[in-house]
Amino acid sequence: MNYYQLTPDVILDALLSVDIEVDSGLMALNSYENRVYRFKSEKEGSLVVKFYRPERWSLQQIQEEHDFLFAAAQAGVRVVAPITRQQSSVFVYQNMLFAVWPAVSGRQLESDNLEQLEAFGEQIGRLHEVGANFKLAHRPQMRTQDYLLRSREVLQEKALIPKKLRKDFFKHLDSVIERSCELYQPKKQLTIHCDSHGSNVLWNEGPWLLDFDDCRRGPAVQDLWMMQSGTRQEQLMQLDALLAGYESIREFDNSELALIEPLRAMRIINYMAWLANRWSDPAFVLNFPWFNTQEYWQQQIGVLSEQRQSLDAEPLSLTSWN
Template identity: 80%
Template sequence: MNYYQLTPDVIADALLSAGIHVDSGLMALNSYENRVYRFKSDTDGPLVAKFYRPERWNLQQIQEEHDFLFASAKAGVRVAVPMIREHSSVFSYQNMLFAVWPAISGRQLEADNLDQLEAFGEQIGRLHQVGASVTLQHRPRLTTDDYLLRSREVLLQKALIPKKLRGEFFKRLDTVITRACALYQPKKQLTIHCDCHASNVLWNDGPWLLDFDDCRTGPAVQDVWMMLSGSRQEQLMQLDTLLAGYENIREFDVAELALIEPLRAMRIVNYMAWLAARWSDPAFPLNFPWFNTEDYWLQQIGVLTEQLQNLNAPPLSLTSWN
């Protein structure tokens, strides 16, 4: 099966091989790393199928994601768990791995809504309570080697940076990498969501945590900082509210707040490298036409300059807020 040309007939045949019928509404959802489709089954209701990108995660790594979801749901975390057929939640069709979930309806969590933010914090606390007891054997850790050093190599080899900007770009990039590597020294790590931003949380009588495709071992603060936005004072208010919910469930180590800016740097650099690495996928030039333009790389030089300032600034501290 050609991953880049999944037709409705092929999708339906793959799902049927797992005993799941597509009865109506097959629709591609906004996902680029994997191929994700929503549809309705008369037997099982609204469902979402994810076809995993080849050579990204192996079967054992995908199964660890699913096992974490099952353990989290059992502990009362609001997550959707994949469907099981014949004792398996990971299916294969023509060497393509895929899984199916019940569709969760709702609206995107409002990160500036303090009531919603506190409820989200409580769910992340519950998730981390599970993550502290679930050890991943096959999935990687959240490291600077992967997110910064490997990403630099990808950008060096695959990014189409204009020659006149290349020297300045890598000069700024290397300065950010050096500083972020020095600051990123997590002391405690557990199994985390790892990509926990507002688009991966739906609100329906409370928050639902979605899309655990990136889950791995890392510091707890990684599942917190992407919900913060606005001025420093606004972020402190949001953080105070979120952690009030979190600490209803488990203690949060405030020393981890010093990891926020190196984690932000890791996300910025990894995102650039992700686009460069996936540029041969036909979906990427179509959906990210601004990437690899001169304006884009000029903007990234500015982003790296600003991020270096953030890395050199004092970290967020709840002491100054309270």
């Protein structure tokens, strides 16, 4: 079966293979790495099915994601655990791996709402209480080797950077990579969500943490910093709210605040490489038409230049703010 041409009939047959019948819906959701659809089943209500991109995660790695969700849900964290059939939550149809979850409704968390940020921080604290003791045997850690050095290789090989911009681009890229590798020295890693930005959180009488596709071992601050935005003063207020919720559950090591800018650099560079690596997928060409244009790469030179300055700036500190 061609993953890039996943038809409705194949989706319906895959769901029927695990005794789930689609009664209405089958609406594609905003996901590019995997293929995700929402639908209604008369027996089980609103559901979401995810077909995993081939060769990204192994069966064992996907199972670890699910096992982390089961452990977190059992501990009272506001996550949604996948549906099981015959004691399995990862299913196979025509060599494709897929899973099904109960659908969650709600609105996007408001990053400028300090009460919501505090509630989010509390849920991340609860998640990390589980993650501190949840070992991963198959999933990777957050490493500069993968996020930075390997990403550079992908950009060198696959990115369509105009010839006249390549020298300047890689000069700025290498400077950011070198400084980020110096600064990214986490003391401790635990099992985290790893991609907890606003689009992966829904608010419905509290925050629901969604989409654990990227979960792995990493520093605690990785699950907090992406909720910050705006001026430095605004970020400090947001950080204060996030940590108030987090530390109502578990202690946060303030030295990890120095990891925020290298983590941001890792995200920026890994995102560019992700787009370059997936450019053969028709869905990426359709949904990211601005990528691989001269204007895009010119903008990225500016982004890297600004990030290099941020890496040398004083890290956020609530001690100096308060």
